[in-house]
Amino acid sequence: MYLIKAKVSTQRVFLALAGLAFSLTVSADFGSYQNHSVVEQTLALQTDQGELAITLHNPQAMEVFYQPNKVKQLPSFALAKTPIQATKPHLSSTKEQLHFGSDQLTVVVNKNPITLSYLRHGKPLVKEESGLFVHDAIRGFRFSLNADEKILGGGQRVMGMDRRGQRMPLYNKAHYGYETESQQMYFGLPAVLSSNKYIIVFDNSATGNLDIGATEESVLQFEAVGGRTSYLIVSGDSYPHLIDGYTQLTGRQPLPPRWAFGNFASRFGYHSEQEVRDTVKKFRDQDFPLDALVLDLYWFGKDIKGHMGNLAWDKEAFPEPTKMIQDLKTDGVNTILITEPFILTSSKRWQEAKKADVLATNAHGEPKTFNFYFGNTALIDVFHKPAQAWFWSIYQELMLQGVAGWWGDLGEPEVHPDDSIHRLDNQIATGNEIHNAYGHEWAKMVYENQRRRFPNTRPMVMMRSGFAGSQRYGFIPWTGDVSRSWGGLKPQVELSLQMSLLGLGYTHSDLGGFAGGEKFDKELYIRWLQYGVFQPVFRPHAQENIAPEPVFHDENTQDILRPFVKLRYKMLPYNYTLAFENSSTGMPLMRPLFFENEADSSLINNADSYLWGDAFLVTPITEAGVESVSVNLPEGVWFDYFTGQRYVGGKTIQQKTTLETFPVLVRAGSFIPMTQATKSTSGYSSKDLELHYYFDKTLKDSFGKMYEDDGKNPSALANGDYELLNFEAQHQRRRTQILLSRTHSYSQAVAIRQVSLIVHNLSKKPRGVTVDDHEVEFSYDGQSQQLTVEVDWSHSNTAISLHQ
Structure with a gap:
């Protein structure tokens, strides 16, 4: 950064x-x-x-x-x-x-x-x-x-x-x-x-x-x-x-904790406990959901230089950190701390680290010291077992205080002398032999020790550098210190797709851009955060000269973005199901268009649009003043998510947009499970479930699913502690039948769900609706062409029929 x-x-x-x-x-x-x-x-x-x-x-x-x-x-x-x-x-x-x-x-x-x-x-x-x-x-x-x-x-x-x-x-x-x-x-x-x-x-x-x-x-x-x-x-x-x-x-990506799919408060950085508390209060007062707050390096030092390696609370700025963390947790907000692998010679832990022999060395066996931006330093040797134990002891102490997630920064490492000596199990390696695996091994150390010491928690390990296979350590990468500009926003889809195709499915950007920016560009900021709703992690983050959090901007900006942040929360059942697919098969959350037509290799070059799961086609706005975007539409029928306009695929279209909307299309035949937005995922429940189905008369049948667990159990998939709901639509000339079933369940599953089935693009009101052959009431809005029917579902096989 x-x-x-x-x-x-x-x-x-x-x-x-x-x-x-x-x-x-x-x-x-x-x-x-x-x-x-x-x-x-x-x-x-x-x-x-x-x-x-x-x-x-x-x-x-x-x-x-x-x-x-x-x-x-x-x-x-x-x-x-x-x-x-x-x-x-x-x-x-x-x-x-x-x-x-x-x-x-x-x-x-x-x-x-x-x-x-x-x-x-x-x-x-x-x-x-x-x-x-x-x-x-x-x-x-x-x-x-x-x-x-x-x-x-x-x-x-x-x-x-x-x-x-x-x-x-x-x-x-x-x-x-x-x-x-x-x-x-x-x-x-x-x-x-x-x-x-x-x-x-x-x-x-x-x-x-x-x-x-x-x-x-x-x-x-x-x-x-x-x-x-x-x-x-x-x-x-x-x-x-x-x-x-x-x-x-x-290796497969383990399921992140459910709260990792919520909204993050993050900046470089919060300077004090009071600033943290005031920021969280601002989110609550302005009616923005919030699940996590990220503390940058000021948690262990009052300024940028001279303190890296302290890795202990600055008690002047954070006098009661354990109480602060607990109070945030009570309010549904998880605390994430930055750590870096550098121990400055000016830090409070220098002598401790030197005595414990945890630092990469020079050819003479002494700590390899060098100068960089933060001061004179050495590098923790994360390949060396004693160093891993020492480093982990710091993480463990902070986790006992209530810290829920980790942000590993500068883990390339940002400065890494080629002649540094690292100690593996039975051999040594120089910096240039081991450089590209440093962040990978660091993440492994954090992940494996957390799983061992805190076996009932899911690690959240956000790091910016690693190696092939890093995903198996709960690795959540971001795309680094991107310019706070339209030029910075433009390549973000390319970056995430390239990483996702090779296992790193949670690659995301600092929403709004991180670096520079002389004045607030409202349109850029809104467009970047709109895109963030459909990327794996929703985390605005930036240098503090311009606030990265929406709650510190003008009322109009907040009013435009609030529904989008809440949409992120409404989509939790859908997004969490994408996470399940990723952990089960490696399938990315963000998917390239060439998945739709593998015979057309020209689609490989398209990084203007992408699929968010199977249901959504997203085209971020990456230029100012745009009123429509060109979308290379895959085969099938698609609907504008915000207006309901119908498009036939297999061609390039111009999709209109406003600052209050965003170019998002939904595939005909999609099932999208949603819940009501809550102030944090700690209040999440799918007992009241909105099930959106996008009907089109050209379809014969459609399928969807929803994965559910407790959002915390790290062994949910391995032990079968989850629920899998299945949705199917069958279309006949005078009847559309929607089938609900459950093929896997667990002890904490909801016994009865109140399902609001919302059928989109229904051009005329049905003659009647039956649930398992019993006629029920329903509502129909001719203007929006939406039908809604309420069903108390006990999870037995259920058929909802719309009679034309």
Whole structure:
């Protein structure tokens, strides 16, 4: 969240420059095949250059681990430690080749020289161009690219959805105040997703580059200064199937606590306990729901510099923190604290940290100190078990005081000397070997310790930098210190989609923009917060020269935004069901339009619109003075959410908008469960449920669902402590029947729901409505074309029939 001008090492400059010519001058050779064996689901090949281990983790995913002789290896960070699926691999051998894998994904091993190619259902998928290369300090892989395939990936970058033709640094690095272009940002991913429906993840944490046909048009090249010579490969028959396989391999996002889907009060920053209390009161007085308040670095220091590493309450500014946290909790507001991994030599914990040996060291074993914006500092060695225990003890103490969530900042780390020494279990690694996994390991430390020490809580771990697979640690990323400008708003869909496709489904932006801004731009602010209703986390956040919270702006701004914030709360049943889908299958909450027509690869480039779940199509306004937007509408029938206007899809439309509305369309046939807005999710209940159904005469049947649990139990999915409601509509010439059923329940489930079924786009009043063949009363509004019927539902199979 700060602008740091760090010195760039000569080594990284050399890597960036030399890499352009590197691919042209170095060939790969993993030696001659000697023998092979199969142990369970791993094919092990011996060559005169080392060992190659290929493990079938699930029917559509493999780990490929080259282990050249005398080449240092680091652990895998991308792979989840979950049981390998019991899929018996097939193996066939000839003089020239081995075939190993499943019906869905097979690797073909050419024996001399050793190179690999892959088949999906027996047809060519992708192949190594020359496989592994190791040359002096640089190692990596080369794959062949087909002429027509498009490539997504690389994590947070602003360079368009199709990243083919780009060469990007793999070194997580802050980009303060970015707008419409950024080659290097907070959260890079050494991974690509192809329009040919495969994913490759280079499981290597070191400083490097990802060259997607930039240097050589037909070559994908990964290169790094060290690290693990391993990659993961996943195949899928569709994009959702591909993502499902990828998240089986790298881990699924645990369900966040329900309150994480509410409204956050956040800024840089609240200076005192009184300011915190006054801010919460302002939300309540102005009738804005609120679920969380985020405290920036002033909770442990009165100003910006000199205090980082204290990680204890400044009692002058926060005299009674435990009571404050409890009072907020009583009012339905959860407290989130910022922490950073830097211990300044001027901080109160410096001697303690030094004595406990928890800091990354120099070559002589002393704490590696360096200067950056906040002062002279060292870095906590989050890879070192004693350091993890020491760091966690601070988190544990604060959780015992009532802190509910964590914000890990500067976790790239923002300044990280290349020659820092980090201690893993049985080896050491330098800063440039381990840099990109630092935030990942930090999140793992927080997540796993919280699950162990506070087993009845769901971790909320908001961090801005990590690695492939970080999602399995409850990781909630944001897109960094974006400019508070239209240019800053414009790339936010691209950033979230790119991350979501590779597991990081909760990627979101500082709503309203963070950096700069000389005066309040009302239209920009409103448009950004409107977009925020349909992104994974609703968290306005900014430098305090312009208030990020809507309650501190003029009455008109509040009046426009209040219904949107309340809409966020009304949509909790729908949004929480998206979270369930994400945790179950990896399916993103924000989905790209190319999911709608996988045969049309041109849709990959579209980051103007996106799907929020299956029901909503959202097109953020990213320019001033816009009265309509161009929307590439997928097939089917769609309705303007605010006006009800009907559109036929399969073409580009102009959707009108005003400052009081927002370009949101709803797919015909959608079921959208809603509740009444409450002041916080602590008052949430779906006992009174609004079930919105978008009827259209072109449909024959429609389906929907709703997931429900207690919002707190971290084992709800694993233990079956949840409820799953199912909705179905069947259309006949003179009758529309809506079926309600429950296919899973648990002890805390609501016994009877009062369901208000609201049917949209019904052009004429029905002759009658029956519930399980019993005639009931209903209301019909001809102007809005909406029918409403009230049903007391005990969760037995129920049929609601509309007779035309």
